[in-house]
Amino acid sequence: MASVEKASDEATYVNPKKFKSSNEEPKESKKYSVHESLKDLSKFQLKRVLNNNAQKKLLCVEGTFADHDGAAIVLLEKKAFVEEKLDEHLFNESSKLSKEFENDVYGNYNCFPSIEHNSIKTTIIHPAMEKHIAKFENQPIHIVEETPKLYEEITLPHLKKEQFSLQWVYNILEHKAEKERIVFEDPDPKTGFVLIPDLKWDGSLETLYLLAIPMLKGIKSIRDLDQSHLPLLKNIRDAGTKAISKKYSGLPASQLRIYFHYQPSFYHLHIHFTYLKYDAPGIFTEKAHLLSTVINNIELMGEYYSKATLSFVVKESETLFSKYQAHGVLSSQSVEKK
Amino acid sequence: MASVEKASDEATYVNPKKFKSSNEEPKESKKYSVHESLKDLSKFQLKRVLNNNAQKKLLCVEGTFADHDGAAIVLLEKKAFVEEKLDEHLFNESSKLSKEFENDVYGNYNCFPSIEHNSIKTTIIHPAMEKHIAKFENQPIHIVEETPKLYEEITLPHLKKEQFSLQWVYNILEHKAEKERIVFEDPDPKTGFVLIPDLKWDGSLETLYLLAIPMLKGIKSIRDLDQSHLPLLKNIRDAGTKAISKKYSGLPASQLRIYFHYQPSFYHLHIHFTYLKYDAPGIFTEKAHLLSTVINNIELMGEYYSKATLSFVVKESETLFSKYQAHGVLSSQSVEKK
Structure with a gap:
């Protein structure tokens, strides 16, 4: 059912099935795909921000990958907290605190957990078609x-x-x-x-x-x-x-x-x-x-x-x-x- | 005006002013405060999760700090992306990718940016009163x-x-x-x-x-x-x-x-x-x-x-x-x- 949803408030969700086996996507596009070898984001060249949702902590950008043809969309979304193993993942010495200010019983800090327990969910679409970009672009x-x-x-x-x-x-x-x-x-x-x-x-x-x-x-x-x-x-x-x-x-x-x-x-x-x-x-x-x-x-x-x-x-x-x-x-x- | 708001959908926002100079808070509470010396979260002893908002990526927990009297609330919220300096903060070699799966042009990854550019906004309330806990507690x-x-x-x-x-x-x-x-x-x-x-x-x-x-x-x-x-x-x-x-x-x-x-x-x-x-x-x-x-x-x-x-x-x-x-x-x- 969701596959026919076009609601604007769902535009930031990624559902690969929505685009799968579309006629617009040439079969040979695969050979240009970055997905077989991508190890980090150093080769991504930012063109523009398509969407930045401060409430969902979601960023969607358009750009290219060096040595690969075609546009790319990178969608980054901070992860929700998992309630299991909080002591192991968060409440330990790795989670350094840097105080911003304090006021009465309230203290505001910046917390820096270890890398492995603070990753970002990342979806990369490449090569991206015009319709992908239109879908994710922030529209008035x-x-x-x-x-x-x-x-x-x-x-x-x-x-x-x-x-x-x-x-x-x-x-x-x-x-x-x-x-x-x-x-x-x-x-x-x-x-x-x-x-x-x-x-x-x-x-x-x-x-x-x-x-x-x-x-x-x-x-x-x-x-x-x-x-x-x-x-x-x-x-x-x-x-x-x-x-x-x-x-x-x-x-x-x-x-x-x-x-x-x-x-x-x-x-x-x-x-x-x-x-x-x-x-x-x-x-x-x-x-x-x-x-x-x-x-x-x-x-x-x-x-x-x-x-x-x-x-x-x-x-x-x-x-x-x-x-x-x-x-x-x-x-x-x-x-x-x- | 916001100070009279009691809407349930705002219960997760922290507004220190809402509680400031309340009569319930004894002046001497300051001496028990953890805010003067807290360096990391290793001394926090988790009692229970008060709220976990998957959309806002916000976790609110109740517990205590070793060697300090009184309950504490720790509120962690993943940060929104900042559009400035994205190359420096995100699109570089530090942002390691770990592939979850690929399907056609879509690739799903886990991204591990450097610690200093992926911190968590943290608010600590200590000592926390009953009213603080009631405010943040997830209610049916x-x-x-x-x-x-x-x-x-x-x-x-x-x-x-x-x-x-x-x-x-x-x-x-x-x-x-x-x-x-x-x-x-x-x-x-x-x-x-x-x-x-x-x-x-x-x-x-x-x-x-x-x-x-x-x-x-x-x-x-x-x-x-x-x-x-x-x-x-x-x-x-x-x-x-x-x-x-x-x-x-x-x-x-x-x-x-x-x-x-x-x-x-x-x-x-x-x-x-x-x-x-x-x-x-x-x-x-x-x-x-x-x-x-x-x-x-x-x-x-x-x-x-x-x-x-x-x-x-x-x-x-x-x-x-x-x-x-x-x-x-x-x-x-x-x-x-x-």
Whole structure:
């Protein structure tokens, strides 16, 4: 499922499968690859920084490798701390401290652990195609306030034209693929759904991530929802949380974040179930809509989602951005960082 | 302003000022402090992990220091990459690579840069009080679905009893404090507001963070909003984005995230303006409500916010959690990690 994700907030994640066996990549590119002999980063010649995420401690740069043709992307991400063997890895004499300042009971230091226990996760893409660079490049983003009129005139024609095939979704619903991964299934054609782990999920409770996919075809996104879908939505909420609690150590519904994306990454309605404490990608207010809010909005006003203004984020590099800009909705003025 | 923030998503930030000159801290504690002589982490005796944030690469542990009385908190956070001098710090022979695997153009490595250019930001609190430990301790959290009835019966009585003084807000509105920090002001008693940098903001465009505070008193949160407040909300939207664009290099409204918190950290209505690309604390869908959505909801239904079910997150350690639990709304069942 993750392989069709295009959410801007996932742009920094590396998923080799996304690009594998693309036609754009010539078979002979392999012979130029640096991967067979690379021992250190001394031969990397920096061209520019594509992205620097201070919160995730992630740096993505473009450059070349001496004696090798083609562009290269180097993606460096500081590692999370591992809770095992902390004494051996961190709390020992190798971890020298240099004091920055102290104030009352607080002391701020710089700590220098030994090299072997403070490495950096590094992904190198070489030779890198234009599409790789575009994917990782930090792009200006904008909020679009999509009125029902703008949806009809701009978004809907765009998504009808550009949307990915939904065959993989139908394969799941029809048991032609991923059948063994299904956590729960209700086959009712109107209110039924399949609950399946998202491909991003590694299986640990801390990062729990499942998707509910309705049997019913033809609901593209929350824009299409009305009071006729309340039984479906409530069934997904109730049966979904019950199935998760049963399968995953009694996890209660109140510790789940249950939400839609708007815009979604594919246009067959689906609902995300994640562990509330997990900062999953795409849970920001300009992207995620709680299932409880969606149900309540429809209960308050059956036609809510065909009348509401829905906001979402577009990158300047996306075609939807240029369509909105051509329509005069978005300012052409953009502030670039540095 | 930040000093009254209690949002769970900020619990991992260290702000020494929050605790400074507290009465709980005896003056003589200084003599037990480790800060005068600490050279490395070899004397730290780990008791338990309080928090481990894999996204921020942040580890917070409780323990003691040999030969020193009192508990200690050690907070380690991997550093963000600095874009200057990358060749000197990273792209050189010291940065040894160890290959994990390769696949087509993708290679995954472990990189071991030199010690001096790969340090960890470390904060040590010693002696640490119970309140320090409680602040950093990872707490189970739950989503409450607050109906209008639950708001009246539980949340409203709670917040009337427990809310912080709003004197500091009135001081800003009455020019008794922070007058020189005001970015924009409209003195109209009904639709006017003050726009002022949030205390968290360091002044750089990448982390832009301002607050709009209405002149009008008595609106506690979005719960209290109705159609009579539309002129106020639209004035804040229009005059606020205009003032920001004028003051900050033409930053367009479409590159701002404009939102309320629910629950807010203080109960005088206020609106957050942040740079859209900045992952500010508290922008998750279970906490942040876009101003554009709030205006649209009231336009669709004047009484929306007195009729809607509003979801928000509570920590199990909060009194509001126990009140909801005693009311039978939240399950007492909670899944602890490990």
